[in-house]
Amino acid sequence: MSIEQRHIDSAFDEDLDRLLGQLMTMGGLVESSIRDSSEALFLKDIELVDQTIRSDARIDAIEEEIQLAAVNLIALRQPRASDLRMVMAAMRISSILERVGDCSKNTAKRTTAILQSPLPGSAFSALERLARATQVLVKDSLDAFIQTDEHKAGDVIRRDHEIDQMHNSIFRQYLALMEQNPKVTTPLMHLLFIAKNFERIGDHATGIAEQSIYLKTGSLPDGERKKDDSTAFLTGPATPAENGIRKD
Amino acid sequence: MSIEQRHIDSAFDEDLDRLLGQLMTMGGLVESSIRDSSEALFLKDIELVDQTIRSDARIDAIEEEIQLAAVNLIALRQPRASDLRMVMAAMRISSILERVGDCSKNTAKRTTAILQSPLPGSAFSALERLARATQVLVKDSLDAFIQTDEHKAGDVIRRDHEIDQMHNSIFRQYLALMEQNPKVTTPLMHLLFIAKNFERIGDHATGIAEQSIYLKTGSLPDGERKKDDSTAFLTGPATPAENGIRKD
Numbered sequence: 190m191s192i193e194q195r196h197i198d199s200a201f202d203e204d205l206d207r208l209l210g211q212l213m214t215m216g217g218l219v220e221s222s223i224r225d226s227s228e229a230l231f232l233k234d235i236e237l238v239d240q241t242i243r244s245d246a247r248i249d250a251i252e253e254e255i256q257l258a259a260v261n262l263i264a265l266r267q268p269r270a271s272d273l274r275m276v277m278a279a280m281r282i283s284s285i286l287e288r289v290g291d292c293s294k295n296t297a298k299r300t301t302a303i304l305q306s307p308l309p310g311s312a313f314s315a316l317e318r319l320a321r322a323t324q325v326l327v328k329d330s331l332d333a334f335i336q337t338d339e340h341k342a343g344d345v346i347r348r349d350h351e352i353d354q355m356h357n358s359i360f361r362q363y364l365a366l367m368e369q370n371p372k373v374t375t376p377l378m379h380l381l382f383i384a385k386n387f388e389r390i391g392d393h394a395t396g397i398a399e400q401s402i403y404l405k406t407g408s409l410p411d412g413e414r415k416k417d418d419s420t421a422f423l424t425g426p427a428t429p430a431e432n433g434i435r436k437d
Numbered sequence: 438m439s440i441e442q443r444h445i446d447s448a449f450d451e452d453l454d455r456l457l458g459q460l461m462t463m464g465g466l467v468e469s470s471i472r473d474s475s476e477a478l479f480l481k482d483i484e485l486v487d488q489t490i491r492s493d494a495r496i497d498a499i500e501e502e503i504q505l506a507a508v509n510l511i512a513l514r515q516p517r518a519s520d521l522r523m524v525m526a527a528m529r530i531s532s533i534l535e536r537v538g539d540c541s542k543n544t545a546k547r548t549t550a551i552l553q554s555p556l557p558g559s560a561f562s563a564l565e566r567l568a569r570a571t572q573v574l575v576k577d578s579l580d581a582f583i584q585t586d587e588h589k590a591g592d593v594i595r596r597d598h599e600i601d602q603m604h605n606s607i608f609r610q611y612l613a614l615m616e617q618n619p620k621v622t623t624p625l626m627h628l629l630f631i632a633k634n635f636e637r638i639g640d641h642a643t644g645i646a647e648q649s650i651y652l653k654t655g656s657l658p659d660g661e662r663k664k665d666d667s668t669a670f671l672t673g674p675a676t677p678a679e680n681g682i683r684k685d
Contacts, residue, residue, distance in 0.1 A: 256525070256529075257525075260511060260521065260524075260525055263508055263511045263512050264511050264512070264515045264516070264517075264521065265515075267512045267513075267515075268512070269512075273508065273512070276508075277504070277505075277508055281504075284532060295669060298669035298670060299669045299670075301669075301670055302669065302670050302671060302672050305672050306672065364622055364623055364626060367615065367619065367622045368619040368620070368622050369619075371615065371616040371617075371619045372616070374612055374615045374616050374622075375612055375671065375672060376672075378612060378626075378629070379669070379671075381626070382633075382669075385630075421543060421546035421547045421549075421550065421627070421630075422546060422547075422549055422550050423550060423623065423627075424550050424553050424554060424623060
């Protein structure tokens with residue numbers, strides 16, 4: 190039985206339903222913050238920069254509300270087993286979503302600096318794909334949770350690996366562009382940190398997806414959490430041939 | 438009355454005491470991970486790289502234990518008011534410490550790449566001071582919590598601003614070095630991300646300190662949380678005169 194289909198037949202269920210409602214509201218705000226921060230950058234829209242930064246405060250506040258509501262629910266209803274797991278999962282997901290909001294806010298702040306600098310047009314296309322992919326991934330990870338669909342959750346974790354590869358390739362592309370033209374070092378540095386923000390959002394989607402698996406099994410998936418990106422081990426940029434950089 | 442002096446006179450206090458013991462064990466592990474990751478980098482010690490990465494798994498596991506113990510404590514003892522705040526603060530701090538462990542692990546991974554590349558000697562001295570400052574800050578933030586000393590907590594938050602300034606100056610120094618010598622772009626990029634890890638650890642220390650204030654007042658300090666660094670707005674590197682870069 191998915192959470193959506195759950196019949197409300199107890200005080201606990203009523204409280205839980207309210208909690209999950211808050212969590213989905215928060216999820217919607219966070220999805221918007223990813224979209225707004227991306228559009229601010231790609232459409233050079235300074236209004237959306239401000240909106241992203243402002244909405245992060247709202248995201249932080251709703252996370253506080255969710256944590257408090259969850260703790261009150263645990264103290265009052267003393268849920269056990271799968272009921273308790275559900276409440277804990279909601280707490281963890283709200284904490285993860287808060288961190289996604291931080292990533293969007295950081296992207297927005299860096300966009301302010303980037304919009305003042307000329308950048309090679311080739312720097313944006315792959316990043317735009319990365320941004321879109323992470324936004325969809327966060328949405329799908331929340332759907333997997335609310336539908337308690339562990340297959341969908343597994344698919345999110347698989348797609349996060351693709352996002353890591355996209356980020357890897359962007360990282361190498363930017364290093365190559367910097368070496369070719371040191372004058373664009375500063376704006377490209379900001380773009381590198383922005384790419385890293387999106388890569389991290391992908392990790393957070395995996396973290397959310399893992400909670401769906403935790404709900405079914407009572408434990409997290411085996412193996413080391415894939416939290417980090419392989420660019421941490423990179424010792425040099427790609428050659429132009431490797432990633433099709435145009436010198437424009 | 439500080440937490441240390443608290444007389445154990447109920448089942449709740451006994452459980453809480455055990456929980457805080459776990460939290461302090463976790464704090465010790467995390468302080469070690471900051472020190473190990475720093476020494477790995479500055480002493481070029483690959484053994485310490487491995488040790489930092491391994492210890493992060495232990496840190497993640499103890500965070501899970503703390504979250505579960507806290508939730509069980511809330512369900513079983515139904516603490517209210519300041520007792521409940523204490524348990525929630527312990528949960529939040531363990532979640533923050535887990536993120537500090539992630540920063541150390543990321544620094545260790547990047548160190549592997551850096552140790553293979555020649556770097557200007559001037560790149561390390563300010564970073565070493567930053568690393569040491571953040572390690573002490575995390576220790577002091579945990580002391581402020583366990584002693585419920587809000588003045589010490591306020592001091593941590595103040596010193597985090599100094600850490601932000603140190604990071605700001607390093608960021609500009611590295612950008613200038615990259616522009617001067619594009620061949621060191623890749624290793625300096627890793628150093629930039631490492632500096633950012635330390636800056637972020639400072640933010641986490643502030644997050645821990647805020648919990649001491651939350652314990653006293655029931656709410657977080659006023660004003661926007663200083664989670665981000667001002668380098669996000671930087672539009673260019675420092676001039677050599679500004680930060681005393683030697684061209685070596």
